[in-house]
Amino acid sequence: MLAGCGPGLSEGREGFGTAAGDEVGESGSESETETETETESETETETETETETETETETETETETETETETETETETGPSCTVDVELGDAASLEWFDTIEATPSEYTLECGGFGSEKTFGWTAPAAGEYRIETFGATLDVVLGLLGDCEGPELACNEDIGPWTLDARLIRNFAAGESAVFVVDSLFPGTEGEFGLRVSTSDCPEQVLSGPLPIQVNGSTVGASDEYGSQSICGGTDTGDHAYAFTAPEAGTYTFDTIGSSYETSLWAFEGLCGTDIIDCNHGFDGPTSFLSLELGAGETVTVAVDGWFGAEGDYTLNVRKLEEVPASCPEQVLPSVVPLDVDGTTVGAANDFSDECGGEIAGDRSYRYTAPEAGTYSFSTVGSGFDTTLSLGSSCGDAAPLCNDDIDWFTTDSRLVVDLGAGESIILVVDGHTPTPGPFELHVETISCANESAPSTTSWTLEGSTSAGFDKVGSPCGGDAAPDWVVEWTAPESGTFRISTVGSSYDTALHARVGGCNGSVMACNDDGTGSGAGGVGFASLIEVQAVAGQSVFIAVDGKGSDAGDFVLSLERACDPLAPDCPRGETCGRDGDTFVCQPGPPLSEGEACGGLFCGASCGLCEPGAVCVSGLDHPACGVSCCDRSCDLDAPDCGPGEVCTPALGGVEAAPWHGDVGFCL
Structure with a gap:
């Protein structure tokens, strides 16, 4: 273990320092007789002094030169700093240690905000070495430095997504020294870890030549270079790593079709790097598959591994997907x-x-x-x-x-x-x-539509999706469920609410314009609040349509669900510009507003329950039903003067406040407020 920094003095050179002038003075005029003239004494003294001064200067120069040589020699042979543990120059070693919650001295590029342990090591021969932690009881970060002061040469936080250990693989020159930093990822954490240094066989082979490429091998008896505890397996399983450089930009695939055991595949950045690009296991039974987008000249390392202990004969296939197949169409x-x-x-x-x-x-x-x-x-x-x-x-x-x-x-x-x-x-x-x-x-x-709905502003249909098939899909569920499509023509322009309240299964609902593959107007899986009738599995959407526009409404199912449905449509309204038919009022219904029959209530009157959902009362034009959760002065709820959040016109001292607090309103209702 290094005890300090910087070079010491060479043997026999002790005393050569600031006292040199005193030593010269003692060897001067004491050897002269008192009868010699003052001039002769001064001349001889000056001559001797100049001679000894020159000698001393030459000696100091030699000392400084030798000191600089010693410093350069130490810099070349190892870090000129103090590390916690000096590991020596063994090609293969294991060390067990503990990290305690002490102040942090290092923060690496890939993390490490807690305390750490540092290790000095020198490569005994040129080659590729693997430095890794194992059995860590805390989440560690592994860094490689050229010296205690840097530079940082490499860093790794985790071997895989489900492990606390870290690993680095790097080429070293014979006699090259480095400092390993085992850092704790989080501050204040303590734990034990093992540190292992070993030679690496990566890569097993460099893949080159015309594509496609196929190589065969066996992981029986192979060393575990890359496996880790992750979703792709590989723990304690032998593997073989291959380097591949893309000859041109494109999509390259790697698979193990033809292998005799349950494989897993890993892809790492660069030549024998440790940063995982992707991994795969069980793409099709024992076969593994990776597809990588690579740039021209980009190098990756692909490791053929086994699924938690599996080993055997494997085949690795590499090919490039052509942008325009020559045989298309066949x-x-x-x-x-x-x-x-x-x-x-x-x-x-x-x-x-x-x-x-x-x-x-x-x-x-x-x-x-x-x-x-x-x-x-x-x-x-x-x-x-x-x-x-x-x-x-x-x-x-x-x-x-x-x-x-x-x-x-x-x-x-x-x-x-x-x-x-x-x-x-x-x-x-x-x-x-x-x-x-x-x-x-x-x-x-x-036919895109299974049936047509009346061209009115309010209707209800009943049916079943069980006998249908998946014609249109759904962006919010229903990718594998049969659907039922209803075509409806809007009799007038406005906002309309469509729901599946009363259906017997978990529905999904969406509307399109322009046919079964047209653009999606709205989509919902499970409606929220009492606006969906309190039924979480029912679906609810709002659409804005213009007079004469054909809307295709698809009743779908969550996942692959199918069953009997109830589909209803009614006219929604805007409380800031109500246009309901005579005898109806634009009233709040959960997270939306619909035209409802009934006498309206005046400003200040109670209008419904605390959450003001389906039981909300009807407020006169110019007012909106507000929950007491948003307006404490209302009590449970009350009708209060409405305002436009985008252009508020409340009185002095009043603030235009969102009226639909606590619910996810449709975008066209986002400007509805009340004067508070």
Whole structure:
């Protein structure tokens, strides 16, 4: 262990310092006789003094030169500072220690705000070394410094998401010294840890040459270089690491198709880095898969590992996804409807993938041109494997629509889209897993809407989604549930409230304009407050429509839920500009306002319960029902003068305050306030 900083004096040089002048003086005029003249004495004394002074100067210069040489030598051979523990120069070692809650001296780039322990170490030979903590009882950060004063060369906070330990892998030159800092992530924490230094075999191989690349190996008896306690496994399991540099920018895939055991795959930044980019286990049974977006010349390290102790023979495949597959489309379909096509993905190339799957499965691509305008259904019902289906405008564009399973109980796929006469699309039949098989592709036209609602401002319909299928999907649930679409034409412009209060299952509800694939106007899974009738599984939306506009309302289900539904529509209103029919008043109903029949109440009168939901009373025009939670002077609730938060017109000393406090109101009701 180093005891201090800086060089000491060389042996035999003690005393060469500020007393040198006194020593010179003592060897001067005492040797001269008293009869010598004063001039001769002064001359000899000055001569001797100058001679000794020159000698002393040369000696001091030599001393300083030797001292600087010693300092340079110490700087080259190790850190010229004090560390807590000097580990020496062993290529393989383990050290057990404790971090106590003492003041922090280091804060590393990747964290470490608590106390720490520092270790000095020198590489005995050139090569790659792994420095890591193990068995830590506190969350540690591991830093690598060139010296106690820096610079910081590397830092790691966690090996994986579920571990407290850290790891660094780095190349060292023979005789190169470094300081390891084991820091606690959080201040005031204490605990034990082990520190291990060992040589590393990373990378096992550098992957190069034309793509695709395939390598075979075995993890039986391999050392555990990269495994950690995480969702991807790898703890106490041998692994092999491969370095790969992207020859050009693009999407590269890595998989273990053909391996004999349950693998896991890791991707790390740089050459044998420790920062995890991604990991995967169980993509399809024992197969693991990673897809990485890499820049030209970017290097990653991919480790083939095992799922919690699994080991065996593996195959690692690397390929680049082409932006425009040369074989697309493989076939042009007849421009007729209905149309049935039989095919197989056995022996097909893997040219496509999308967010629904297909990353490691063969696929078939088709061009289809709609013979007439309409709503088209494309499905793989009756196929012999787990399909995915995607649809795009051209081979080089990302598919805007895709589907894996029609519902949770089938592996068939279906897409519904509106097409114009003569409009062409690219269809891709792909696989969710690597297993290929025969498929059936069906093309047919369907009606987007299952039924039409009355073109009135208030109506109620009842039905069931159990016999339907997923035609339109939903941005707030219903991706795997059958739906029922109702087309309604607005008889006048205004805001309308649509709900599924009274339905027998967990509904999802949304509205679109422009057909089944048009833009979404509003979407809701579970309505909030008493505005949904107090039924948490019912759905509630508000839409703004103009007279003559067709709105497609889709009753869907949460997840794959289906059942009997009640769908109702009524006219909402704006209390700042009420326009309800004669005999009705714009009254508050939970987080919205609707036209309701009944006599209105005057300003100051009690108008409902504390939360002022479905039981809110009706206030006269120019007033709004306010909960006592927002207006303490009201008591439980009362009608108070309304105001526009965007243009308040309250009296002196009054403040325009939000009237819908505590609820999530529709955007067009966000300006409703009351004068407080």
